[in-house]
Amino acid sequence: MSSLNLDDFSDLIERPDSGVRRDAEERRERLAVPPGALGRLDELGEWLSAAQGAVPVRAVERPRLVLFAGDHGVAELGVSGRAPGTAHELVRSVLDGASPVAVLARRMGVPVRVVDAGLDCDPDLLPEDVVRHRVRRGSGRIDVEDALTPEEAERAVRLGVAIADEEADAGTDLVVLGDLSVGGTTPASALVAALCGTDASVVTGRGGAGIDDLAWMRKCAAIRDSLRRARPVLGDQLALLTAVGGADLAATTGFLLQAAVRRMPVILDGVVSAACALVAQRAAFRAPDWWLAGQVSGEPAQTKALDRMALEPLLEQGVTVGEGTGALLALPLVQAAAALAAELPERPAGDDPQDAEDTAPAEAGSESVAAGDGEAR
Secondary structure, X not given: OOOOOHHHHHHOOOOOOHHHHHHHHHHHHHEOOOOXXXXXHHHHHHXXXXXXXXXXXXXXXXXXXXXXXXXXXXXXXXXXXXXXXOHHHHHHHHHOOOOHHHHHHHHHOOOEEEEEEEOOXXXXXXXXXXXXXXXXXXXXXXXXOOOOOHHHHHHHHHHHHHHHHHHHHOOOOEEEEEEEEEOOHHHHHHHHHHHXXXXXXXXXXXXXXXOOHHHHHHHHHHHHHHHHHHHXXXXXXXXXXXXXXXXXXXXXXXXXXXXXHOOOOEEEOOHHHHHHXXXXXXXXXXXXXXXXXXXXXXXXXXXXXXXXXXXXXOEOOOOOOOOOHHXXXXXXXXXXXHHHHHXXXXXXXXXXXXXXXXXXXXXXXXXHHHHHHHHHO
């Protein structure tokens, strides 16, 4: 019997400070730039201010990209555009600076942390600081067997909690969250379908690497069979991750919950992080207040999960590569919102830009009438 109950996180997580948010909104009303002129950037700055508990908001100066890695046994069915057991190649590409997210992170000056939760490879292929956290080698084929044992699921969640604590203790002020997996979108979609009560066909997408129609049908069937195994344990989120999740998904869920406990904002990437966020929301309903959705990935399960959590993506650039890329692209937008909220000057006391807008047409009209009167005389 597991000693971990994810529902306990509900008592530990508080919402961002609503009083601070009201103060941030009032300060925004006093800025020289008219309210609404900056669009959603205003809302982002106010959200971040509430998360930090500070007015004016502080700059995001110590962001971190955290990627949980794992292989999934369901990839053996040909549901992924990549060969089973090759997620370590994705990890190596990131470590070598050759992947899209690595290029962006280098350009933005964002440090990258890769955590091996369940890769199916020889540990000697990767650095010790990556593989030392591994819970197990690969996850089970969820259409016919559990992804994890109950003990492994608990270890994976606790791993995510520990990583969140390490980041918070190190002073990380915002996390960009992603995954490095092969077959990971299949369990992610199964989790979303189970929690949203939808059929497999509604949530089945093409994955980051892209698959053809036959592979899509195999993936849909695998999710359908996984749902039969998921529905009996819907009331227990840890049991759900055991049945149809995976080591990397369970670790991501634990990370999201503990990040909210530690009041550390997170930008979600694609369908995998969205599915884990949905599991975490089931355990702690306040947790999504600490997260932003970075981008639209095109995966129907991601759309379903974000709708359920009322999270609106910041970007829609058609990025499907995954690996945290879309979420990292959203980081400069959040940083820009913080800079604008903190650094724009307040207008002088008694100077209401709305009054100026309202009186300007009348004054212009008076001048015209006066000019007309002069001409008439």
